[in-house]
Amino acid sequence: MKQSALCRCTNICYNELMNMPLKLTSFGNSVGAIFPKDVLARLKADKGDVLYLTEAPDGSYRLSPYDPEFEEQMKHAERIMNDDRDILRVLAK
16 A cells, blocks of 8 residues: 555654554543654644554554545545546536
């Protein structure tokens, strides 16, 4: 799966960019992780944001604020907009 440059720059990959333990703690009936502020800053994430955990081909995991499914949908939309530019311009009038 090919990732955009923006997504690659902000991925936090365990043992690739840093090796930092995360503490798991209970939140009601759920379990959550506590992230250091510098990790949240690198992810450009804050309290309440949604993060996506994806498995890489090598078996490692990647944590990113970018939804890989949405990125794929946007690639298709951009291709359609480029291929059908003239039709879309006429429809916009």
